[in-house]
Amino acid sequence: MSAKSSNLVKGRNRTALIRAIARSARTIEPRIHVIPSKGMWGIKFEGKHRLYRRFVRKDTAIRNAKALASAGDGSLLIIHGADGMVTGSISYQQ
Amino acid sequence: MPFNTSVFINCPFDKAYKKLLRLLIFTCIYCGLEPKLSELKDSGSARVDGIIDLIKSSKYSIHDLSRMKSKEANELARFNMPFELGLELGVRVSGEKDLSTKVCLIIDSEKFRINIALSDLAGSDISSYGKTHQVEKIIKIIRDWFTAVIGPGMPASSFLYLEFVEFISDLQIDLEDLQYGKNAISNLPTSEYIDFATRWISNRPA
Numbered sequence: 001m002s003a004k005s006s007n008l009v010k011g012r013n014r015t016a017l018i019r020a021i022a023r024s025a026r027t028i029e030p031r032i033h034v035i036p037s038k039g040m041w042g043i044k045f046e047g048k049h050r051l052y053r054r055f056v057r058k059d060t061a062i063r064n065a066k067a068l069a070s071a072g073d074g075s076l077l078i079i080h081g082a083d084g085m086v087t088g089s090i091s092y093q094q
Numbered sequence: 095m096p097f098n099t100s101v102f103i104n105c106p107f108d109k110a111y112k113k114l115l116r117l118l119i120f121t122c123i124y125c126g127l128e129p130k131l132s133e134l135k136d137s138g139s140a141r142v143d144g145i146i147d148l149i150k151s152s153k154y155s156i157h158d159l160s161r162m163k164s165k166e167a168n169e170l171a172r173f174n175m176p177f178e179l180g181l182e183l184g185v186r187v188s189g190e191k192d193l194s195t196k197v198c199l200i201i202d203s204e205k206f207r208i209n210i211a212l213s214d215l216a217g218s219d220i221s222s223y224g225k226t227h228q229v230e231k232i233i234k235i236i237r238d239w240f241t242a243v244i245g246p247g248m249p250a251s252s253f254l255y256l257e258f259v260e261f262i263s264d265l266q267i268d269l270e271d272l273q274y275g276k277n278a279i280s281n282l283p284t285s286e287y288i289d290f291a292t293r294w295i296s297n298r299p300a
Contacts, residue, residue, distance in 0.1 A: 006283050007283060007285070007286050008274070008278065008281055008282050008283060008286060009269075009272070009274070009282075009286060013272050016272060017268055017269070017272055017290070018290075018293060020268040020271065020272075021264065021265065021268055021290050021293050021294050021297070022293055022294075022297045024264035024265075024267070024268055024294070025261075025264065025293070025294040025295070025296075025297035025298050026297050026298075026299060031263070033259055033260075033263065035256075035259050036227065036229065036230075037230070038227065038230065039226070039227055044256060044259065046260065047260075048256075049252075049253050049256050078263050080259060080262075080263075082226075082227075082229075083113045083114075083228070083229060084113070084117065084229045084255075084258060084259055084262060085113055085262060085266075085279065086262060086263055086266045086279075089267075
């Protein structure tokens with residue numbers, strides 16, 4: 001079996017995902033990320049290449065990120081794990 | 095695929111390593127290189143022959159030897175990675191002109207261990223990414239190595255890390271929008287992941 005035939009995303013879904021990936025790459029959504037950073041936890045706004053702030057504890061970073069999102073600075077809060085992968089998200093859309 | 099922009103990745107393909115592999119692949123593509131993995135080879139050809147072909151067609155290679163030690167009693171250590179590193183070093187001296195220009199990066203999760211387990215490599219530079227904060231450390235090791243062997247102009251490692259975070263979020267959200275489950279990223283075949291990462295990176299604003 002070749003690698004190509006074992007794709008998870010097939011047919012129309014594949015076309016839709018390819019379009020979505022291209023669109024996501026170009027668009028900056030008002031999202032806030034909580035990410036691991038140098039042994040601490042940082043808050044990063046989508047599209048910014050500098051952290052907004054760093055905290056010793058993850059829960060403190062999340063609490064501050066939630067406050068920013070609630071104040072209208074983000075429509076989606078994305079929480080990452082120590083490996084950088086997404087572990088959860090909270091929508092703040094009106 | 096051009097020899098000068100290909101990088102052969104020799105690493106574990108188990109579930110535990112998958113997240114680091116995603117990171118390795120993303121970093122290589124963002125630095126303008128094309129990752130090649132034995133996992134992607136068509137099973138029609140003999141495995142070792144296929145691996146040698148991949149090694150010969152890649153100027154660069156990254157070898158993660160972190161699975162040289164078993165984690166549990168009665169578990170066997172994996173020898174594929176040191177074996178493929180041996181193949182890499184062997185083809186370099188095979189007499190073919192391009193192959194003598196090949197360069198490789200050897201990484202491990204622990205410092206100095208390789209010099210004991212594989213003493214023939216004594217004197218070689220081996221980079222350790224430790225057991226904590228591996229994501230940022232691996233990006234920095236790979237990015238700095240590309241800068242050393244290819245030249246300046248690579249994105250900063252902190253920039254690459256933040257781009258990786260955004261890419262993973264975009265991919266996760268786009269997959270969930272299409273009703274794929276939360277584990278979709280880890281279930282994506284590597285060839286598919288490479289395709290999506292390449293498309294995302296090529297669409298990033300300059």
